[in-house]
Amino acid sequence: MTMPSMSADTGGCPVVHGAVPLSGPRFHTDPHHLYREMRRDHGPVVAVELPGGVPAWLIIGYRELHQVTSDPELFPRDVALWNQWGNIAEDWPLLPMVGRPMPSIYFTAGAEHRRHVDMVEPAMETLDPFELRRDCEELADRLIDGFCGRGEADLVADFAVPLPVLIMARILGFPDEDGPDLAWAMKALADGGVDAQAGYVRFGEHMRRLLASKKARPGNDLVSRMLAHPGRFTDEEYILDLQAITAAGHLPTSDWIGNSVRLMLTDERFAAALGGGRRSVGEAMNEVLWEDTPTQILAGRWAARDTRLADKVIRAGDMLLLGLAAANADPHVRQHLTPGSEPVNTGNSAHFAFSYGEYRCPFPAQQIAEIIARTSIEVLLDRLPDIDLAVPAQNLVRRPSAFLRGMTSLPVRFTAVRAVGGTP
Ligand code: HEM
Numbered sequence: 469m470t471m472p473s474m475s476a477d478t479g480g481c482p483v484v485h486g487a488v489p490l491s492g493p494r495f496h497t498d499p500h501h502l503y504r505e506m507r508r509d510h511g512p513v514v515a516v517e518l519p520g521g522v523p524a525w526l527i528i529g530y531r532e533l534h535q536v537t538s539d540p541e542l543f544p545r546d547v548a549l550w551n552q553w554g555n556i557a558e559d560w561p562l563l564p565m566v567g568r569p570m571p572s573i574y575f576t577a578g579a580e581h582r583r584h585v586d587m588v589e590p591a592m593e594t595l596d597p598f599e600l601r602r603d604c605e606e607l608a609d610r611l612i613d614g615f616c617g618r619g620e621a622d623l624v625a626d627f628a629v630p631l632p633v634l635i636m637a638r639i640l641g642f643p644d645e646d647g648p649d650l651a652w653a654m655k656a657l658a659d660g661g662v663d664a665q666a667g668y669v670r671f672g673e674h675m676r677r678l679l680a681s682k683k684a685r686p687g688n689d690l691v692s693r694m695l696a697h698p699g700r701f702t703d704e705e706y707i708l709d710l711q712a713i714t715a716a717g718h719l720p721t722s723d724w725i726g727n728s729v730r731l732m733l734t735d736e737r738f739a740a741a742l743g744g745g746r747r748s749v750g751e752a753m754n755e756v757l758w759e760d761t762p763t764q765i766l767a768g769r770w771a772a773r774d775t776r777l778a779d780k781v782i783r784a785g786d787m788l789l790l791g792l793a794a795a796n797a798d799p800h801v802r803q804h805l806t807p808g809s810e811p812v813n814t815g816n817s818a819h820f821a822f823s824y825g826e827y828r829c830p831f832p833a834q835q836i837a838e839i840i841a842r843t844s845i846e847v848l849l850d851r852l853p854d855i856d857l858a859v860p861a862q863n864l865v866r867r868p869s870a871f872l873r874g875m876t877s878l879p880v881r882f883t884a885v886r887a888v889g890g891t892p
Contacts (some may be wrong), residue, residue, distance in 0.1 A: 488506060488510065488526075489517050490524070495764075496867065496868055499794075506526075512531070512778045513525055513526075513777050513778040520555075520557070523786075524786070524787040525782060526789045527788055527790055528795060530795040530800055530820075531798075532795075533790060537790065537827070544827075545577055546569075546576075546770050546772075547567055549772065550787055551785030565767055565871065566767045571705045572705065572708035573585060573712050587697040587709075588830065591694045595836065597835070600836065601839055604635055605843055607634045607635055608847035608848065609851070610889060611626065611627050611631060611634075612847065612887075613887035613889045614887075615627075616851060617887060619882060620881045622879050622880075623726065623848075623878040623879075624726050624876065627725070628844075628878070629651075630651045631722070631725065631840070633650055633651040633654050633714075634648075636713075636718065639689065639836070640713075650674055654671065657671060679710070690713075691710065694709070716833070717833060720837070723762035723872065723873060723875075724841045725845060726874050726878055727760045727762065728756045729845060729878065730875060731756055732749070732752045733878075738752050749849070752845075753838070753841055753845070754817065757817070758796050759797075761819065761821040763792055764871060765791055765793070765794075765870055766823060767790075769787075790820070790823060792823060793873070822834050851888075855881075855882040856880060857879070865877070
């Protein structure tokens, strides 16, 4: 096999030899087979090509991903280091996802990142899990009231997508009436269509108003707790952090709900739970984090200097994409994939769904996401116990993305019931 090499500074179009295009339907129809082939042909670190011929490394080995995420000095999440900025056009389609340097928790590195984490994490930690659960139950009931009389629904559009935004709006301290407009702005942003720019502007306006109102009148909410932290932050920094928290939390939590409900509706092992059994909700959710995780690939890390990783030469400023889903399936840690090796049981949480190390999803954010996903699924199954797919399982379609794994829709039917909050 020839060693792939990337030329980072060719002056013009980047040159990638033997690189695997990081696009195409197999990333969403058949990722496990695809990663198995990549592992066989390229090993744990794969030279890949992004749209426009942009080169990157995709880390698909569990050990190598652990190595990269455990070494924030050598591999910081510092997009400013990228050696490809000269080749990136303003309208490059992945730019919104890769991001650019800005003073927020998500796009800073080193000491500056830690300064943001020290303000954001403790504010998240003080959220009362019981109160959060109550809020989730109430908002899940409200959404279910909107469709339970119909006997059918699309659980993605009617439930899994709006619910996390409405709850995030509560957590942050928005008045309830702002929830639907915030949900619209988030969806417009995530869809990346004609409304994306308007969604971005609206999202910023909401955050700006919220910050001003909490500065004037603090309350029992996340924004007020962030403001109470003694560190000094500008309004822009607070607003960018609030945007990062909401954007980082929204889609993965929606997809965690959608992918878990899909598993429960399509896999016989979970059929018993549909009658109201609860133990299996947690099992399905954990299995999804291993096998069908919302964040499949994450951009990323950037090499601080020339180095080697597995059998590859990494140059300073190269982008490393974290292959979270691929690493979860690495036969080195999965006994059923390599007989005789030390097993990692999917019942535990040694998966990479929330990444690892300095820049991982903050622990309190993971707990918040868990409460939102588990409560919403439990309420759904309690309210609509005979819920079933309205289309054959093989007709369910994944979003066409190599990066974020979720359903485009999840059509279900059930016996129509009355709304609990009023008439159906
Ligand atoms: C309420 C829900 C959530 C919130 C508020 C949230 C918030 C965040 C924040 C603020 C970060 C940036 C952390 C940092 O820079 O230090 C982050 C990173 C991340 N989150 Fe979450 N998150 C949520 C749910 C989820 C879910 C459900 C998943 C996937 C199952 C997920 C996966 C990740 C990943 C993979 C990263 C990147 C970590 C890295 O770069 O290594 N998050 N999240």
